Amino acid sequence: MNSVNFIQRLRDAIGDDSVFTTPDDIAPWLTDWRGLYRGHAQAVVRPRTTEAVSRVLALCQDARVPVVPRGGNTGLCGGATPDGASNNLVLSLDRMNAIRGIDTIANTLVAEAGCILGDLQRAAAEVNRLLPLSLAAEDSCQLGGNLATNAGGVNVVRYGMARELVLGLEAVLPGGEIWHGLRTLRKDNTGYDLKQLLIGSEGTLGVITAAALRLYAPTPVRQVVIAAVASPRQALALYELLFAECGPRMQAFEFFTGECVDLVAANVEGVRSPFAGRHPAYVLVELADTADEAGLNALLERVIEQAIERDLCADAVVSSSLAQIEAMWKLREEISEAQRADGLHLKHDVSLPIEAIPDFMVSAEARIRRVCPDVRPFIFGHFGDGNLHYNLSRPAGAPNDFMAQHGEPLTAEVLDEVAQYGGSISAEHGIGQLKRDYFAKYKAPLELRLMREIKQVFDPAGIMNPGKLL
Ligand SMILES: Cc1cc2nc3c(=O)[nH]c(=O)nc-3n(C[C@H](O)[C@H](O)[C@H](O)COP(=O)(O)OP(=O)(O)OC[C@H]3O[C@@H](n4cnc5c(N)ncnc54)[C@H](O)[C@@H]3O)c2cc1C
Structure with missing residues (x-):
């Protein structure tokens, strides 16, 4: 089938206003967030429904057209950028951004793949629940991208990676078949866990169109401490102490070197170290709880005293307001930006x-x-x-x-x-295009073989995000 016929069939299948082909319209979809990669595509589609995604994939498999799923394009490995083939189709989920339901008894949220992560966090907060997945790109990245990359972020130490928050998935397979796996069951030991294959697959097995996520109780009581440490070994000892004393209240345990702080101070307006002197390294710890502010403060005070007594940190600054919590986090979160400016x-x-x-x-x-x-x-x-x-x-x-x-x-x-x-x-x-060769070098041959065989089962025609991951 020639390209003109293919585009016409797409338009017939999902409507003219969901298919984009002019160079100006498709240019923004051909590069990655960092500008490291630039590819080609014959068209960009922005379907509004799972059924429309299904029709697109059926046509693509039929015509052997490579499909590049695209979320918020914040991925750092070039996974959502098409390669050099001129017949690629970029499939953006951005119009599939409905929240299909929130259940405050089962504590679940069901949302479409194009929802912006920050919007989902806010929707959960409105009903007094917490969606703990949190990363610096949360106001741009999309749920589908988060799951396709198995995103991590700052709260993994307490709640786990993205895959640990998922109860069910809806996805479209390359031939157009819709997998209705959008269950919200906590317990379901009925064979292989197929959703976990799609999570982290970087668009190489199918298109995630919706997900059911776990919600948690909100943790409005927060405390942040930045401790100055002499070395990573001291940071490790501090981690051991905090984990033992604070248990699940430890929401984040971040580390950065003195050089990172110098870089932020030199490149980001208004962000400074909270200490008078310079230290080799720092850890930022956030404790959070559902209630009992006084108890959390007392716990933190006691643990920091212990840490100083046992020579596990040289100095520590504890937040005393929400504004301070935000300022302290900024020191950690602006490191990437400072390095970019450098x-x-x-x-x-x-x-x-x-x-x-x-x-x-x-x-x-x-x-x-x-x-x-x-x-x-x-x-x-x-x-x-x-x-x-x-x-x-x-x-x-x-x-x-x-x-x-x-x-x-x-x-x-x-x-x-x-x-x-x-x-x-x-x-x-993830791997994307950036780390594909290293992935092939460092992954065990057996694991690589099994992954290739899984790819073959899901995508025998090889149309899903070619050149990425495997
Ligand atoms: C400032 C900044 C900070 C970041 N911090 C973190 C961090 O702390 N932790 C972390 O894990 N990542 C971080 N990232 C990386 C990035 O935000 C994550 O990888 C994020 O999950 C990507 O989501 P996205 O919607 O932007 O996906 P995209 O970049 O659009 O796509 C990523 C991959 O997923 C595939 N994909 C997208 N949507 C779908 C779908 N619906 N179905 C199937 N495949 C799909 C794409 O084909 C591609 O392979 C950061 C990025 C930036 C720019």
């Missing part, structure tokens, strides 16, 4: 067994400095989940494209070291 850099989103982080940081630094003695590491991340953003910036004075020219050997050193410690080369951002 120029092109290499991102490594890795995870490690948490107790290996201190040794990893020493040995990884030795490796990268052998390759490039003056490289500037900016290391931060969700320490409580064993997740580090091990980011590297060019040496001071080097040209902005230094990492584009010299980055590969540095990445090889970092990822080899991660593998030595039994870690993962992608903690929460």
Whole structure:
């Protein structure tokens, strides 16, 4: 079938106003958030219903047209950007943004894939419930993208990754079949858990059109502390103490180095360290509870006293207002922005067994400095989940494209070291196009083979997001 016929069949199937083909209309859909990738597409479709998605996929399979599902385009691995093939079809879920229901007895929320994550959090809050998935891109990313990438974020230490919040899914398979798996049961031990195959599949198995999510009790009582630590080993000891004393009230345990704080101070207006002096590293801990503010404050005070007595931190600043909580979080959340303002850099989103982080940081630094003695590491991340953003910036004075020219050997050193410690080369951002070759290198051959076989079962014609992941 030629392209003109294919486009006409799409228009007939889902309506003229859902199919876009002019270069101006489709240009914004051809690049990723960071501008690292640019691809081609013959059209962009923006269906409004699951049935319309089904008709699109049936036509695509029939005509062997590659389909690139697209959420909020905040993914950091180029997964939602089409490759160089001229016949790609970008399928955006942005018009499928209805909340189909919230149940405050079962504590579930059923929503379509195109809903913006922040809108879902606000909808849950309106009925006095918490949707705990939270990340810096939450006002742009979409539920479908969050599930297709199995997003993490800042609350994983308490509530788990995106996949742990999902009770059921609705999805369209490449031939157009609709899987009505939108169950809200807590217990369902009836064979393989198919929704978990689609979660984290980065658009390579089918299109997620809706999901049923778990909700939790809100935790309006919040306290944040930033503690200055001498080393990652001290941060680890502090984590152990806080986990033992605060248990599930620990909502976040973040880590960042002194270099990250210097970078934020230099590049982001109005954000500063809360300490008078400079320290090698910091942890930011958030405790949260459903009630009992006095109890939470007393607990935090007691634990920080213990930490200082046992020499687990040098100093600590505790929030005393919501405004302070926000200001303290800003110091952590602006690191990515500060690094972006500083120029092109290499991102490594890795995870490690948490107790290996201190040794990893020493040995990884030795490796990268052998390759490039003056490289500037900016290391931060969700320490409580064993997740580090091990980011590297060019040496001071080097040209902005230094990492584009010299980055590969540095990445090889970092990822080899991660593998030595039994870690993962992608903690929460996924694989996309960016890490596909590394994925093939570091994943066990048996796991790769099983994944290819699963892909073959779901998508025998190979139309779903080709060139991504596998
Ligand atoms: C400032 C910033 C901070 C971030 N912080 C975090 C963080 O803390 N934790 C974290 O995990 N990530 C983080 N990210 C990465 C990103 O926000 C997540 O990966 C997010 O889940 C992507 O959602 P999206 O809707 O933007 O997906 P997109 O970028 O549009 O797509 C991502 C992948 O999912 C596929 N996809 C999208 N929708 C569907 C669907 N409905 N069905 C099937 N496949 C689909 C795409 O084809 C692509 O492969 C951050 C990004 C930015 C820009």
